[in-house]
Amino acid sequence: MRDTSMLDVSSTDVATPTGLSAIGLQFDASKAALIRGLTLHLPDSGIHCLIGPNGAGKSLTLRLLHGLLPPKAGQVFWRGVALSASDRVAQAMVFQKPVLLRRSVEANVDFVLKSRRTKDPDFRDSLLNRVGLAGRNKQPARLLSGGEQQRLALARALAIRPRVLFLDEPTASLDPNSARVIEDILCEERHHGTLCVLVTHDVGQARRLADSVAFVADGTIAEHSPADQFFRAPTSAQARDYLSDHLVL
Numbered sequence: 001m002r003d004t005s006m007l008d009v010s011s012t013d014v015a016t017p018t019g020l021s022a023i024g025l026q027f028d029a030s031k032a033a034l035i036r037g038l039t040l041h042l043p044d045s046g047i048h049c050l051i052g053p054n055g056a057g058k059s060l061t062l063r064l065l066h067g068l069l070p071p072k073a074g075q076v077f078w079r080g081v082a083l084s085a086s087d088r089v090a091q092a093m094v095f096q097k098p099v100l101l102r103r104s105v106e107a108n109v110d111f112v113l114k115s116r117r118t119k120d121p122d123f124r125d126s127l128l129n130r131v132g133l134a135g136r137n138k139q140p141a142r143l144l145s146g147g148e149q150q151r152l153a154l155a156r157a158l159a160i161r162p163r164v165l166f167l168d169e170p171t172a173s174l175d176p177n178s179a180r181v182i183e184d185i186l187c188e189e190r191h192h193g194t195l196c197v198l199v200t201h202d203v204g205q206a207r208r209l210a211d212s213v214a215f216v217a218d219g220t221i222a223e224h225s226p227a228d229q230f231f232r233a234p235t236s237a238q239a240r241d242y243l244s245d246h247l248v249l
Contacts, residue, residue, distance in 0.1 A: 015077035019043040020164060020195060025064050025074035027219075035060055035071070036219040042212070044079075047186055047196045049206040049227070052216035053242060058199045059168050061216060065197065066093050066166050078164075092157035093166040098149040105144070106137035108152055112159040127155040132181050147178025154182060164195045171205065183209060203246045207231055215239040 015021040020042045027035035050058045063069045067088045076083040131151040171179035210227040223236040
């Protein structure tokens with residue numbers, strides 16, 4: 001059983017001194033408000049899932065939290081201080097479709113290590129072993145299967161030893177083995193004290209992994225609570241309808 005006693009799932013408009021906070025985020029595109037005054041507080045560690053219907057703004061929220069997109073209004077904070085460039089360097093993101101270099105498996109990881117002025121073949125090989133790619137070092141990354149490419153993308157993200165790991169539907173369309181490897185690694189990262197923010201459409205996955213669940217609807221957070229509480233008794237009508245449609249209640 002996960003300990004949810006220390007989860008900060010408040011909806012106040014003040015950044016918390018621990019973890020990741022988003023206050024009043026707004027993002028517009030083509031004169032349409034896609035993210036509408038979104039506020040979210042996450043602790044320093046654990047696995048926290050963003051779920052909700054298609055088009056709700058989950059992936060946009062993830063990119064705003066990571067600093068890949070500038071909000072029209074609002075701000076993101078890390079441990080009570082506005083998110084800085086150095087904070088973003090300590091974060092990593094895994095996208096739904098892996099973006100890999102046209103190089104070998106090991107060269108993809110070495111590229112990240114070199115960017116951090118680190119050359120550590122043993123660490124690289126331990127990462128590849130961890131994601132189930134041991135012995136594939138010299139193989140061209142583009143010749144890996146879809147699941148293997150996603151696992152390599154995860155190894156590259158872990159190469160920076162991230163303080164915060166963002167994942168946008170990393171197991172969508174993957175084979176069960178690759179999905180299980182990624183889920184197991186996320187559980188290990190939680191044990192190591194990493195904050196993992198996971199967008200998923202897989203409600204079963206959220207139930208297996210999440211310490212808390214933020215339900216995104218119409219560009220804002222309709223509900224955020226510890227996972228056990230969310231799946232037992234969601235408080236928002238949107239979340240109840242969504243879970244009912246996914247046959248998990």
